Amino acid sequence: MKILVCISNVPDTTTKITFTDNNTQFNTAGVQFILNPYDEIALARAIELTDGGNGSVTVINVGEVSTEPTIRKALAIGATDAVRVNAKPHDAWFVAYQIAQYVKANPFDLILTGRESIDYNGSKVAAMLGELLDIPSVSIIKKLDVNGGKVTIEREIEGGKEVLEIPLPVASGCAEGVAEPKIPNMRGIMSARTKPLTVIEPTEVKTFSEVLSYETPAPRGQVKLVPADDAAKLVTLLHEEARVI
């Protein structure tokens, strides 16, 4: 089975987010970039599914040369080979379009992404790929098994879950529960250096969105502390002042 895992290079989860140039640019100074945590789950599941020589796992990233350490990390974790589309990831549409071009020339049985990237949180690439390739997509999944030519997928719904059976190929966005992220071992790290990383140039495409600026959430006022033995006062404040109960 051939699996494609789409990966993003994102700021580490502990990053304090700030902006420059009049709040129009994300301030990358001193920011550590990592493999998107949800993509790590997708990658781990892909490796499990192809374990024992049962296929291959290709990772693909749309990014500039600065994303290569993250791609090498994915190779160290266990991907077979990697592709980088040499372009700034303008938006989800641009990324999905580039990946779709690659997949049209190099078909896969299963395409996995993380449920969302932790920077722009769009949850869009898997479904856009589904549409561009005219195959089913499931956006936020908690379990994935392959039986013959079909996948059984459990997806989250409000207050519950739904189990689906879908013929391959399928594009899916992986969330917690699909697999435990894998930590690269020494052999993986050594072999990652020599695994193939192909760089391809992007296809020109019109885009439909532009980020104009950023804002950070409005700061909250000073916390009002209530004595530990006066829970009734908290209830009064929530009812009369905050009006939330």
Add this chain to the structure above:
Amino acid sequence: MPVLVYTENAEGKFKKSTFEVVSYARAIADQSNTTLTAISIGNVSKDDLNSLGKYGANKVLNVSNDQLKDFVNQAYASVIADAAKKEGANIVVLSNSFSGRGLAPRIGVKLEAGVADGAVSLPEQSGGKFIVKKTAFSGKAFARVELTSPNKVISVVPNSYKVVETTGTATLEDFNADVKQSDLTSVIKEIVRSTDKVSLPDADIVVSGGRGLKGPENWRMVEELADLLGAALACSKPVSDAGWRPHSEHVGQTGIAVSPNLYIAIGISGAIQHLAGVSSSKVIVVINKDAEAPFFKVADYGIVGDAFDVVPKLIAAIKEYKASA
């Protein structure tokens, strides 16, 4: 050109987040001086469909094909995009729910539309620009995104826009959806929905527990507090990682982002990743025995004290308040 809103239902019933998106779409229609068409797919009663008029829909398209009884991402996206084309709608609004997040990108591709996912307020329309404010960096920031295409798709974060009731009424039409077999290859094997529990992304009140609760056996009091308040349960990442609570309750940067009216955090220190997921909450209450816990810096109300001492007292106080109310 009318605005089109997709009105999601769960087992034939509209949810609060559905009325929120209808109100939101109504406001966009008002901005653009146009009408609002709603599209409902599945088995919803006539009364419920008519009720969408109350939230501002002028027309309701009802799709009741048997094959579309349950949600199939691909087919629903086709039907909604088809309706947008037939109605001549250039803006499609839907909820940023689990299903909405699967639909919006597909509809966007079909309509060659810019997609604004996770909108938190009404679009700004000025000087020919159409700008949507959306969450970014997992709740640590917002991005103002301009949609530059003539067609636009907007998904709205639950709890971020208030339901507005109007005196309007809607006309009801059957919409004959032409469904391709190739859009129906996904088969739903099972749907499990716990109807007695409040769903976390939609909840008005969320009660959340952290490592300070010391073990899963201590969640009884958290559950009791949540039940009293009609709240959904949530937890921090270490708690779901340890298997004390299911992953579906994990709130934070790599879990669910919530925006309830009230978020009560018990025994959670407030790591930056957790705070990202709750920053859109309107009111935050923190109960923690460590007065230096970072969570107090972003809280509106706080109690410095041991959860095992404070929570039972809070439960008693709420019971008393409810009895007197």
